[in-house]
Amino acid sequence: MKRYFSFAILLALMLSIFSLGYAQVDPVDTFPFVEDFETGQTHNTQVQGWTQILDNGKTKYWTANSTFDNYNRAPRNGSFNAFLEYNSNAWMMRSFILEGGVSYDVEVWARQDRTSGATLAMYYGDDSTIAAMTNTIVAQVNLTNGDYQCYSGRITPAASGTYWIAIHGTATYTPWYISIDDFMVKYSPTEPMFAISPTGYDFGSLLISTTGSQTFTIMNAGVGMLNVTGISPLSDGFFSVTDAPDFPVDVTPEQPVTFNIQYAPTAAGDHSATFTITHAGGTESLIVSGSCYDPVIYDLPWIEEFTDTTFPPSNWSILEGLYDEEGFTTSPSTGRWTRSEFAHISNPSARINIYGTTTKHWLVTPPIVIPATGYQLDFDLALTKWNSTSAVDQDRQQDDKFIVFIADNPEMLGATALKLWDNAGSPNVYNAIATTGEYQVIDLSAHVGTRYIAFYGESTNSTGNNGGDNDLYVDNVRVREIPTAPILAYNPDAINFGIIHANTLTDYIDVNVSNIGSGTLTLDTGDVSLIGPDAVMFSFDPVNLAFNLTTGQSGAIPVRYNPTVAGTHTATLRMVYNGENYDVALSGGAVGENALYESFEDATFPPLGWDADGWDHSTFYSVDGSKCAFKNGSESTQYVLSTPMLAIENDSRLNFWTRCTNSTAYLQVVYSTDRETWTQVGSDFSFAEPNAVNTWYNVDVDLSTLSGNNYYLGFRTGLTGGSYYVDMVVGPDIAAVAPGAPTLVSPRRCSHLCERHSHLHLECSHHRWCAHILQYLL
Numbered sequence: 001m002k003r004y005f006s007f008a009i010l011l012a013l014m015l016s017i018f019s020l021g022y023a024q025v026d027p028v029d030t031f032p033f034v035e036d037f038e039t040g041q042t043h044n045t046q047v048q049g050w051t052q053i054l055d056n057g058k059t060k061y062w063t064a065n066s067t068f069d070n071y072n073r074a075p076r077n078g079s080f081n082a083f084l085e086y087n088s089n090a091w092m093m094r095s096f097i098l099e100g101g102v103s104y105d106v107e108v109w110a111r112q113d114r115t116s117g118a119t120l121a122m123y124y125g126d127d128s129t130i131a132a133m134t135n136t137i138v139a140q141v142n143l144t145n146g147d148y149q150c151y152s153g154r155i156t157p158a159a160s161g162t163y164w165i166a167i168h169g170t171a172t173y174t175p176w177y178i179s180i181d182d183f184m185v186k187y188s189p190t191e192p193m194f195a196i197s198p199t200g201y202d203f204g205s206l207l208i209s210t211t212g213s214q215t216f217t218i219m220n221a222g223v224g225m226l227n228v229t230g231i232s233p234l235s236d237g238f239f240s241v242t243d244a245p246d247f248p249v250d251v252t253p254e255q256p257v258t259f260n261i262q263y264a265p266t267a268a269g270d271h272s273a274t275f276t277i278t279h280a281g282g283t284e285s286l287i288v289s290g291s292c293y294d295p296v297i298y299d300l301p302w303i304e305e306f307t308d309t310t311f312p313p314s315n316w317s318i319l320e321g322l323y324d325e326e327g328f329t330t331s332p333s334t335g336r337w338t339r340s341e342f343a344h345i346s347n348p349s350a351r352i353n354i355y356g357t358t359t360k361h362w363l364v365t366p367p368i369v370i371p372a373t374g375y376q377l378d379f380d381l382a383l384t385k386w387n388s389t390s391a392v393d394q395d396r397q398q399d400d401k402f403i404v405f406i407a408d409n410p411e412m413l414g415a416t417a418l419k420l421w422d423n424a425g426s427p428n429v430y431n432a433i434a435t436t437g438e439y440q441v442i443d444l445s446a447h448v449g450t451r452y453i454a455f456y457g458e459s460t461n462s463t464g465n466n467g468g469d470n471d472l473y474v475d476n477v478r479v480r481e482i483p484t485a486p487i488l489a490y491n492p493d494a495i496n497f498g499i500i501h502a503n504t505l506t507d508y509i510d511v512n513v514s515n516i517g518s519g520t521l522t523l524d525t526g527d528v529s530l531i532g533p534d535a536v537m538f539s540f541d542p543v544n545l546a547f548n549l550t551t552g553q554s555g556a557i558p559v560r561y562n563p564t565v566a567g568t569h570t571a572t573l574r575m576v577y578n579g580e581n582y583d584v585a586l587s588g589g590a591v592g593e594n595a596l597y598e599s600f601e602d603a604t605f606p607p608l609g610w611d612a613d614g615w616d617h618s619t620f621y622s623v624d625g626s627k628c629a630f631k632n633g634s635e636s637t638q639y640v641l642s643t644p645m646l647a648i649e650n651d652s653r654l655n656f657w658t659r660c661t662n663s664t665a666y667l668q669v670v671y672s673t674d675r676e677t678w679t680q681v682g683s684d685f686s687f688a689e690p691n692a693v694n695t696w697y698n699v700d701v702d703l704s705t706l707s708g709n710n711y712y713l714g715f716r717t718g719l720t721g722g723s724y725y726v727d728m729v730v731g732p733d734i735a736a737v738a739p740g741a742p743t744l745v746s747p748r749r750c751s752h753l754c755e756r757h758s759h760l761h762l763e764c765s766h767h768r769w770c771a772h773i774l775q776y777l778l
Contacts, residue, residue, distance in 0.1 A: 025049050027095035027162050031104070032186035035094075037080040043067050047082050051128050051164075053091040060088040062169070065179075071113040076148045076181035084169045084178040086117075093128050093166040096185060100159040103188035107152035108167060110180045112143040117174030119143065124155055124165045133166050140168075143178060154188055192251075193222030194279050196286065203263040203290030211264040212290065213242070218277070219256040226251040227280040231259065236273035238265040239288055265292035296450065297368040300375065301480030304365070306348045311339035315366035317410060322360040323403065323456060330411050336361035336457065342475045343382040343436055344389045345492065345509075349475035352457040353386060354400050355468060359459040362405075362412055364452055368479055373445035377404070377418070377453060378516055379477045380491060381440050383433035386469040387621065391435045397468030398423045399461040400430055404440075405454040406447050412454050418442045433472070434554075437491055439514035441552045444479070453477075486549075487517030488577045490584070497561035497588035498624065499655070499730050501597055508541065508558035511573060511584050515549035523547040523577055528557060530586075532571035537563045538586050540573060563590035596643055596731035599624040609644030609734065611675055611712075621725050623657040623696055628727035633665060633717040640714035641726065642675055645735040647710050652703040652732040654713060659696045660687045662722025669701050671711040678714055681706065687722075696727075703732065710735040 040048050041064035052061050065073055066080045075081035084090055098104060112118035121140040125132035137153035157163060165185065169178045196218050203212040220226040230247040234240065244259035251257055265271060272289040295315035304313055312318055318337050321330030336359055342349035350363055381402075385392055401422045405415035419442055421430040444451075455474050459466075490513045497506045515521035524546040530538055540559045547555040559573055573584040591597060598607055601624075606612040618630030631639050646652075658667055666686045670678040682701045687693055703713075713731060717724050 025094070027097045028185070029097040032184055033096070035183040036078055036181065037064055037075075037082050038078045041066075041080050043080075047092060050092045050094050053093070053128075053130055055089040055091060055130060055168075058087065058089040060085045060090065062090055062092045062167075062180075071176040072111050072145065073113075073177055073179050076109050081179055081181040083180070084171060086171050086173050086176055089170045091130060091133075091166050091168050093164045095128070095162050095164050098155075098157045098160065098163050100157055100161075103154055103156045104185055105152060105154050105188050106137050106165060106185050107150055108180055108183040109148040109150050110143055110178065111146065111148045112171070112175045112178050113145055114175040115145050116142065117172040118178045119170045120151060120178065120180075121168045122151070122153065122166065123168065124157075124163050126161065126163060128164045132164065133168075137165070143175075148179075148181065156188075189222030191222050192220050192224045192226035192281065194226060194228075194277075194281055194284055195219040195221040196277070196284065200287045201261070201289075203288070205291045205293055206263060206265055208268060208292050208294040208296075209264075209266055211262055213260050213262045214288070215258055215260050216286065217256050217258050218251055220251045220253045223253065228257070229278045229280075231275055231277050233275070236275070238267075238271050238290075238292075239263055239273040239275075241275065261286075261288055263288070263290045265290065268292050268294040295366040297366055297479070300368075300371070301478060302368065303476060303478040305476055306339055306350055309339070311350075312337065312363065317364045319362040319364060319412060319454075320360060321362070321412075322460070323405075323415075323458065328413075330362060330413070333361060337363045340471070340473070342380065342473050342491070343384055344387070344471070345436070345495075347475065347492065349380070349382075349473045350455070350477075351471050351473050352455075354397070354402075354457045354459045354470050354472055355386065356462050357460055359400075359457055362454045362456045363474070364410060364412060364454045365477065367410070367450050367452055369450050370444050370448050370479065372448060374482050375444045375479060376482045377442045377444055377477070377479055379440055380437050380473075380475040381433055382435065382437040382473040383430070384435055384471050384473075386471050388471075388626070389435070390626070392431055392470050393468065394431050395465055397431065397459065397466065397470060399459060399466040400468060400470070401456075401458040402430060402433070402472055403456045403458070404442060405456060406444070407452050407454070408449065410452055412452065415454065416447075418453075434512075436510050436556075437473070437475075437512055439489060439512075439516055439552060439554055441516070443482070453479075483517035485517050486515050486519045486521035488521055488523070488575070488580075488582060489514045489516045490575070490582055492584065494585040495559060495587070497586070498728070499589040499591060499597070500561065500563065501593055501595065502563050502566045502590040503593060504562075506561045506588070508560045510556035510558055511540075512554050512556055513547060513549070513575065514554040515551055518551050521547065521549040521577070523549075523555070523575060527576045529574050530571055531574055532586075534569035535571040537561065537569040537588070537590075538571045538573075559584070559586065561586070561588040563588065566590045566592050566595075591730055592733060594733040596646060596729060596734055598643075598729045599727060600627045600629050601625040605629075606641070611640075611642045613641060614639045615641040615715075618725060621659065621696075621727075623727040628725050629715075630726075631717055631724050633660075633662065633720050633722045633724055635719055635721060638668075638716050638719060640670060640675075640678060640716045642672070642712045642714040643729070643731065645710050645712055646732045647735040648703050648706040648708070648732055650704050650707040652707065654701040654703055654729070654731045655698070656715070656729040657696050657698050657727045658685065658715075659694060659725045660722050661693055662720055663688050663693050665720040665722040665724065666718040667699075667724060667726075668716040668718065669699075670714040670716045671706060672714065673709075673711060675712050675714075678716065680716075681713075684718070693722075 043066040046061040047064050062082050073083050110120050119140050122137035123133035124135045138151045201214045206212050240262050242260045245257045270291045275286045277284045318333045319330040320333035337352045340351035403420050404418045407415035420426050421428040423430045525542045568589050571586045575582040605617045615629050615631040622628045666684040668680050670680050672678045715726050
């Protein structure tokens with residue numbers, strides 16, 4: 001049986017025809033009939049309810065779709081449509097019971113995703129074969145890219161009976177897909193029939209005091225003459241009819257008429273209107289709608305803190321264009337400016353990466369009404385090396401600039417520079433912008449009215465001392481009245497010192513205190529204290545106190561973490577000014593002096609006791625310091641970066657940071673006693689959604705199932721490409737494993753002088769955590 005079936009398939013292929021049918025579907029005998037593919041279809045499977053025939057040796061069928069929207073595959077209406085893939089030639093047929101001498105209109109909506117290579121035709125005949133399709137409904141037509149187009153024709157069978165109507169699609173390798181929707185067979189009209197396109201319209205969201213317009217087409221979808229007598233009202237709220245014909249007007253099937261409706265809102269909110277079109281056959285309602293937004297900032301004080309993950313924030317914009325005092329132009333952009341942690345250490349901010357020869361990007365506020373003199377702009381500003389907390393190289397980026405502008409238009413044309421930072425003689429030195437942040441104040445008294453403020457970064461030269469790659473940050477952008485008294489501001493409001501060894505010290509991190517008001521702000525040493533259960537684990541240096549800060553001045557309170565015991569520690573740095581508390585949350589974690597703690601900062605790699613297996617240093621990314629471990633993955637080989645032998649206890653955990661450039665990649669934590677046979681512990685860490693590539697993730701692995709044993713732990717790349725990165729590894733104590741028996745190499749001649757019971761004293765000073773003193777009897 002199989003032999004004959006195979007022969008039948010081969011014969012069909014040799015004849016270049018292959019037919020696929022489904023369960024018998026009764027012929028259609030009720031009209032209008034609409035196939036919108038909404039019923040009885042399954043996504044990405046062959047269209048049900050139709051007979052399909054493959055032609056010319058092709059192998060691809062018409063396929064139902066409810067998910068794909070790329071390559072113009074989105075449905076015209078509803079949730080489903082059908083598509084035909086490239087390099088195809090397929091017929092799709094369905095049976096209908098038609099009356100002799102009665103006319104029927106047949107139509108289908110179709111499109112493709114290229115400008116050539118795709119055709120569509122429709123035929124009918126008395127059998128479900130290609131040979132029977134002898135009557136043309138729509139001659140073969142080249143499909144167009146863009147919106148769906150309607151292809152239609154009229155048929156009048158000579159005799160009553162069952163007929164098959166076919167849709168025939170062909171596609172070369174040029175397009176990806178043909179898409180069709182809303183196939184319909186209906187009785188041809190015998191009298192005038194009113195139709196309008198579109199049947200309604202939503203103008204979407206418009207800026208206040210702007211105008212949107214939509215053209216409507218009145219058509220006669222029947223025969224003869226359709227008399228249209230008028231439209232009313234001619235205006236309704238913010239909507240009005242324009243460019244209408246002189247009514248009454250006669251509309252033929254061949255000559256439609258058009259009119260426009262304009263939406264010109266002058267108040268924010270949602271709006272709608274209903275227009276009535278009167279014609280000889282009755283009336284039709286046309287509903288239009290729209291919404292209006294007003295981006296103008298009227299209420300002051302106003303502040304933008306960039307806490308929303310959407311960037312740029314609502315009604316902000318990014319522009320590109322090189323500033324020139326003699327004149328310049330700008331254009332919309334999405335480049336350079338993004339949302340990031342301020343100085344890479346604290347709350348969200350706006351950040352621009354200033355480097356190379358093409359940085360000329362503006363971050364522009366919404367329009368702001370400055371009602372009178374006596375208002376100011378203030379914001380926080382910081383500058384670091386790219387993707388780092390480090391200060392910039394003072395002899396680099398000599399051409400870079402940062403400028404704050406104000407203008408009366410969103411394109412910033414004719415803008416006035418409010419303040420310039422550069423390295424070419426400005427009193428505000430670009431390279432001197434504080435690494436951890438500084439407070440800036442600009443008087444706006446000379447700029448009363450509706451204004452746009454822009455933050456502009458520029459780099460146009462990358463040779464010699466002009467080369468540099470830096471991040472500049474702007475945060476807490478605020479417009480308000482000029483204060484009449486001192487106001488204390490500070491940043492950051494929280495510091496996490498990370499994880500270090502007990503009985504070690506972190507570097508100081510500055511808490512910057514500013515006077516963002518007027519007058520003089522005084523803060524004495526006695527106004528600052530550490531409180532909380534672990535206050536003794538932290539300290540601050542009062543070297544800069546007392547502060548006497550005038551408007552815009554700042555002072556730094558250095559704070560550090562100095563844990564004396566292992567564990568998680570928290571405290572609060574409290575500043576008291578004018579009876580109010582200003583608190584900075586402090587946190588950190590400490591591990592034992594012998595615990596694994598590695599951030600790959602040493603010049604040599606792998607670190608002492610580690611095994612690289614092809615992994616290496618990278619200075620491209622880091623979580624702590626300036627280096628991390630790195631390995632390019634492979635689809636055929638896994639690479640294991642392994643720790644020294646560790647003593648695993650019941651409460652042991654492994655904590656580390658990782659990132660990757662490939663969304664299909666995964667990293668595994670493994671263990672071994674010999675670095676030969678590795679077993680996975682925990683689950684894969686995947687970089688697929690909801691995670692993202694090129695983002696650091698902190699991973700914490702429970703090792704309790706390995707307790708009571710000593711193991712090497714490893715970071716194993718998945719069987720995928722991509723660049724893997726690991727940094728800031730913290731884990732159990734390094735096991736005190738005895739080395740093999742020593743071999744005395746030199747001096748041989750003096751070996752007899754060694755005492756029989758002398759002791760060999762070994763000490764490793766490479767890392768504090770492996771400074772174990774081991775004694776062995778020779």
